[in-house]
Amino acid sequence: MNRPNIIFIVADDLGFADLGCYGGRPAQFGPVSPVLDALAANGLKFLQGYANSPVCSPTRFALMTGRYQYRLRGAAEEPINSKSRGSATLGLPPQHPTLPSLLKESGWRTALIGKWHLGWPPHFGPLRSGYEEFFGPMSGGVDYFTHCDWTGSHDLWCGDGEHREEGYLTDLISRRAVDYIDRVAACPDPFFLSLHYTAPHWPWEARTDRSVAGEVKDNLFHLHGGNIETYRRMIHHMDEGIGWVMDALRRHGIDRRTLVVFTSDNGGERFSDNWPLVGGKMDLTEGGIRVPWIAHWPEVIAPGCVTGQQCMTMDWSATMLDAAGVTPHPAWPLDGVSLLPVLREPARSFRRVLHWRMNHRGQRALRDGDWKYLRVDGHDYLFDLAADERERANLAARQSARLADMREAWEAWNATMPPVPGDATISLGYGAKDMPQR
Structure with missing residues (x-):
C-alpha cells in the first residue's frame, strides 16, 4: 500500500444527527450536507463513535496525542479560553509527541488549517507541535467576519503571526485547504492536513449575516442570537468547502490514495439535532459525546459500509499512524487503538x-459493550444502550451487581490517570439536561 495522504476534518459542536447521513432533516434551502452524505455513501460510517470529551480543548489534546487528555495539565481546563493568553501551563507541551510531529518525522508534509485551541504563543502553538504551516484562530470561537474572540481580541493567525484578511471564516479555511492541496499534491512526499473548522460553533452567522458581524458576542451563551436555519446554513457552508477540498483531490488524481476522516470535537449545542440521543455539549450523556465519524479512502475502504464498532477520538490518531506505518514514541505510549482492521x-x-x-x-462515564455507567451530580446511572439509546431507563437498582462492577472498573481506570488539579477551572456552557431521576 502506498503511503497515504491524510486529511482529518473536525467540525466544532456538531450534533450527532445534524448531517443527512445520520438522519438529519433537510433545511428550508434543501439538503444540509450533500458532500458529507456522499462521502459516507462511498465510504464507512460509524454509528457508535465518540469524542474524547464533551468540550473542545480536551478532545483536541486527545486528537493530537493519541492519549487520554487527562494525562496533560492543560486538558483539565474545560475548555481553555482566551484568558489563558500568556500562560505557560495551559497548552499542549511542545516536547510531547503528536500525530503531526510523528508523521512529519517520517516524511509527511503537515499543516493545520482552522482551529487550534491548545494554548497560546509564545509557549504553545501549532508550529511547536509538528505542523509546518498554520492558518486559523488560536482560541475556541471567533466571529466569522471580524475574526475577533468573545473578548473583542482579534484572533486569526498565519504561522506565528497575527493575520488580517477579509472574508467569512469558514470559506477562508476551505480555500486555504484547497490552496495547500494545490501546492503539495505534486510533491513526492505525502501530506497530513488537519482541517479544523470552527463551524457550526457560536456565534451563529451564515454568509449573509455580514451586516451584523460588528457585534462581537459578549458571553459564551450568546442567548440573544441564532436560529435553526442559520445553524443549518453554517453546516452547509462547511459542507460546500469540504466539496471544494474533494474536488481538489480529484483534480490532482490523488483522491483514491487519500484517507479523509470527518468528525466533531464534541456533541452539539442549542440548535443541534442529536436525535435519538439526549444532552449535548458539556454532558457525558450520549448527546454530548457521541459524534459522527466518516472515513473515505477508496484504495482501502469499500463504498456503502456501516459499522457499530465503538471508538473515540484518540483511536483515530492511532489509526492514522498505523495507516502511515509510523511507530508511536515508546516514551509516550498511545491509549488509542487502531481501527485500521475495521x-x-x-x-x-x-x-x-x-x-x-x-x-x-462531577461527571464520569464508562462504555463497555451495550452497557454504560454514568454519574452526574453524585447520582449513578446504568443504561443498556442497545435497548435505550435515550438513556431514559436507569437500571442501576435492577442490575446492582453490574453497576458495582462497572463502577469498580471506572475507579480502577481513574487510578491510572493523574488527579484533577485543584486549580482547574471550567468555562461553563450547557450542563447535563433532562436527566432521569433515580
Whole structure:
C-alpha cells in the first residue's frame, strides 16, 4: 500500500444527527450536507463513535496525542479560553509527541488549517507541535467576519503571526485547504492536513449575516442570537468547502490514495439535532459525546459500509499512524487503538472499553459493550444502550451487581490517570439536561 495522504476534518459542536447521513432533516434551502452524505455513501460510517470529551480543548489534546487528555495539565481546563493568553501551563507541551510531529518525522508534509485551541504563543502553538504551516484562530470561537474572540481580541493567525484578511471564516479555511492541496499534491512526499473548522460553533452567522458581524458576542451563551436555519446554513457552508477540498483531490488524481476522516470535537449545542440521543455539549450523556465519524479512502475502504464498532477520538490518531506505518514514541505510549482492521473489513469489530471524566457536575462515564455507567451530580446511572439509546431507563437498582462492577472498573481506570488539579477551572456552557431521576 502506498503511503497515504491524510486529511482529518473536525467540525466544532456538531450534533450527532445534524448531517443527512445520520438522519438529519433537510433545511428550508434543501439538503444540509450533500458532500458529507456522499462521502459516507462511498465510504464507512460509524454509528457508535465518540469524542474524547464533551468540550473542545480536551478532545483536541486527545486528537493530537493519541492519549487520554487527562494525562496533560492543560486538558483539565474545560475548555481553555482566551484568558489563558500568556500562560505557560495551559497548552499542549511542545516536547510531547503528536500525530503531526510523528508523521512529519517520517516524511509527511503537515499543516493545520482552522482551529487550534491548545494554548497560546509564545509557549504553545501549532508550529511547536509538528505542523509546518498554520492558518486559523488560536482560541475556541471567533466571529466569522471580524475574526475577533468573545473578548473583542482579534484572533486569526498565519504561522506565528497575527493575520488580517477579509472574508467569512469558514470559506477562508476551505480555500486555504484547497490552496495547500494545490501546492503539495505534486510533491513526492505525502501530506497530513488537519482541517479544523470552527463551524457550526457560536456565534451563529451564515454568509449573509455580514451586516451584523460588528457585534462581537459578549458571553459564551450568546442567548440573544441564532436560529435553526442559520445553524443549518453554517453546516452547509462547511459542507460546500469540504466539496471544494474533494474536488481538489480529484483534480490532482490523488483522491483514491487519500484517507479523509470527518468528525466533531464534541456533541452539539442549542440548535443541534442529536436525535435519538439526549444532552449535548458539556454532558457525558450520549448527546454530548457521541459524534459522527466518516472515513473515505477508496484504495482501502469499500463504498456503502456501516459499522457499530465503538471508538473515540484518540483511536483515530492511532489509526492514522498505523495507516502511515509510523511507530508511536515508546516514551509516550498511545491509549488509542487502531481501527485500521475495521477500515479494511467493516464487518469486523472488537471490544473497546471507553472512559470519560468531567469536572463539571462531577461527571464520569464508562462504555463497555451495550452497557454504560454514568454519574452526574453524585447520582449513578446504568443504561443498556442497545435497548435505550435515550438513556431514559436507569437500571442501576435492577442490575446492582453490574453497576458495582462497572463502577469498580471506572475507579480502577481513574487510578491510572493523574488527579484533577485543584486549580482547574471550567468555562461553563450547557450542563447535563433532562436527566432521569433515580
